[in-house]
Amino acid sequence: xTATPLTETPLPRAEALxxxxxxxxxxxxxxxxxxxxxxxLFVSPAMLAFFVFVxxxxxxxxxxxxxxxxxxxxxxxxGLDNITRMFVDPDMWQxxxxxxxxxxxxxxPTIIVGFVLAVVVNSNMPGVAAWRVLYFTPMxxxxxxxxxxxxxxxxxxxxxxxxFLALFGIDGPNWLSDPTWARPALVIMMIWGAxxxxxxxxxAGLQRVPEDIYAASSLDGAGKWRQLWxxxxxxxxxxxxxxxxxxxxxxxSGSFEIALIMTDGGPxxxxxxxxxxxxxxxxxxxxxxYGSALSLFQLVLLIVIVVVARIxxxxxxxxx
Amino acid sequence: MHPRLYNTLRxxxxxxxxxxxxxxxxxxxxxxxxxxxxINAFPQPLLPETxxxxxxxxxxNYLTPQVIGNTxxxxxxxxxxxxxxxxxAAFALAKIPFKWTAVILTTLVVPMFVPANLTLIPLFVVTFxxxxxxxxxxxxIPMAAQCAFAILLFRQFxxxxxxxxxxxARIDGAGWPRVFTSIALPLAKPALATxxxxxxxxxxxxxxxxxxxxxxxAQRVINVALAPLAGGENSVISPAIGLAGAVIAMVxxxxxxxxxxxxxxxxxxxxxxx
Numbered sequence: 001x002t003a004t005p006l007t008e009t010p011l012p013r014a015e016a017l018x019x020x021x022x023x024x025x026x027x028x029x030x031x032x033x034x035x036x037x038x039x040x041l042f043v044s045p046a047m048l049a050f051f052v053f054v055x056x057x058x059x060x061x062x063x064x065x066x067x068x069x070x071x072x073x074x075x076x077x078x079g080l081d082n083i084t085r086m087f088v089d090p091d092m093w094q095x096x097x098x099x100x101x102x103x104x105x106x107x108x109p110t111i112i113v114g115f116v117l118a119v120v121v122n123s124n125m126p127g128v129a130a131w132r133v134l135y136f137t138p139m140x141x142x143x144x145x146x147x148x149x150x151x152x153x154x155x156x157x158x159x160x161x162x163x164f165l166a167l168f169g170i171d172g173p174n175w176l177s178d179p180t181w182a183r184p185a186l187v188i189m190m191i192w193g194a195x196x197x198x199x200x201x202x203x204a205g206l207q208r209v210p211e212d213i214y215a216a217s218s219l220d221g222a223g224k225w226r227q228l229w230x231x232x233x234x235x236x237x238x239x240x241x242x243x244x245x246x247x248x249x250x251x252x253s254g255s256f257e258i259a260l261i262m263t264d265g266g267p268x269x270x271x272x273x274x275x276x277x278x279x280x281x282x283x284x285x286x287x288x289x290y291g292s293a294l295s296l297f298q299l300v301l302l303i304v305i306v307v308v309a310r311i312x313x314x315x316x317x318x319x320x
Numbered sequence: 321m322h323p324r325l326y327n328t329l330r331x332x333x334x335x336x337x338x339x340x341x342x343x344x345x346x347x348x349x350x351x352x353x354x355x356x357x358x359i360n361a362f363p364q365p366l367l368p369e370t371x372x373x374x375x376x377x378x379x380x381n382y383l384t385p386q387v388i389g390n391t392x393x394x395x396x397x398x399x400x401x402x403x404x405x406x407x408x409a410a411f412a413l414a415k416i417p418f419k420w421t422a423v424i425l426t427t428l429v430v431p432m433f434v435p436a437n438l439t440l441i442p443l444f445v446v447t448f449x450x451x452x453x454x455x456x457x458x459x460x461i462p463m464a465a466q467c468a469f470a471i472l473l474f475r476q477f478x479x480x481x482x483x484x485x486x487x488x489a490r491i492d493g494a495g496w497p498r499v500f501t502s503i504a505l506p507l508a509k510p511a512l513a514t515x516x517x518x519x520x521x522x523x524x525x526x527x528x529x530x531x532x533x534x535x536x537x538a539q540r541v542i543n544v545a546l547a548p549l550a551g552g553e554n555s556v557i558s559p560a561i562g563l564a565g566a567v568i569a570m571v572x573x574x575x576x577x578x579x580x581x582x583x584x585x586x587x588x589x590x591x592x593x594x
Contacts, residue, residue: 034495035417039412042416043408045405053462120325123330131334141344144527145525147547147550148549150565151559153344158362169568223579253436253438256437261550279440282441290548294438299434299438304321
């Protein structure tokens, strides 16, 4: 919902944090004062906006989790009540389970399919560039557009998914209203939506794999499959880790718009992730404090994932 | 395998996989022109027998010109405001010697890793406290303020400008504002293309923020108007009309994407990943 969702946000390069080269100061101190004044003027509008709408909400999210508030009355400090309430809330446990299943069912297929498709489309043959655009089309469908399309594709009576299954004699379910199938249906759709970014990231990764290792292994008699598995795949490992983290974050928090529009968390809460639950608590039940506590819990989950990813990176570095 | 046969097979694979990924969007276009009978039939015909253009007229009743206008105000407002505040900040952080540069950059980077939905509630509270619910200010300003990505993108570009160019202008007596507007900005076109395409597409596709901040019809944007047309199996509206609405919603997105595709993807991959 911000202008820069995480999956579309390039990670800043380390050098981006380095201060700029000191410029020449043709006339000393007066210039330095002008520099400081101009710089302040140039950065203040952005910093003011950033402070009010990024920093304050970030801190506010932490603070609100310790209050009970319906947005209109006076916030009441309740200490850890919202936190302890989470652990005895069956809806929270169900939402946590849904979130975990989204991540488990979503991340690994996204990585595998994204990698394979990137390898497929990573070709310099003439005309491929035009076809490659097709691979990026899911990215430009908004949640609402994607929802309309996929509600139709999943329709139990006339949807194309069930028609396709009927070709093999399979009688498909009413995907989105079936408690067993609603979740996989949403995950498949979210994978579709996530693939373009993953393909783009892997394409960038594949271009860094040195060409000569393929030539060398061809001489040694390695086939294409062998090369793909023992050379290409290990060489894009850092991309895989990045994709895994981005997608885990995406499946935890990003795609709740889709569930909100298509199933509203149903049937029987089977598609109500933590993100959707916290949204509903805050905006439908007007329980700002508990909603914030649920958001905070998600943040903790994300931090755990990032820390685990860092540990894995470090372990791999030590081994090699 | 014979290299020519291999190439042919490879090409076929590229095309087939691409088409599979594009099937939902192709279905959207084809379904938007189907009659109510055709889209509810089993088996559903892949293409409509005669295109029903009336679906678009019906969808237009839900996605009124006002909704489209609102969405343009919303999206262009975000893009414009972000340009206005981010470009000077990025330039200062790249080229003007300033002791706070490192501090500011760190402050910008850290919150980027917090997903938007986690700060949705407090951001809504701030906007509510400012009295901006159901206003374009509430729609646009809080989203435009998420400007860390814009600042870092532009800064990375400005950093690459040769220092000699700027020193020469400074020695010739040009003030920083002059250097910024006459030298840095004209050279920043590639970065502008990247940023504008990403920012516009992101804003145009936003759903949750407009939904919670401006539910009133007067500021309703396209995705908020579109979502109810997803309907589901018991909807009274023909699914074809919903699909026609989806097509309408995608037209500006498609135009921007096709024109600025190269820049958009460059920006998504980001300069930080290699």
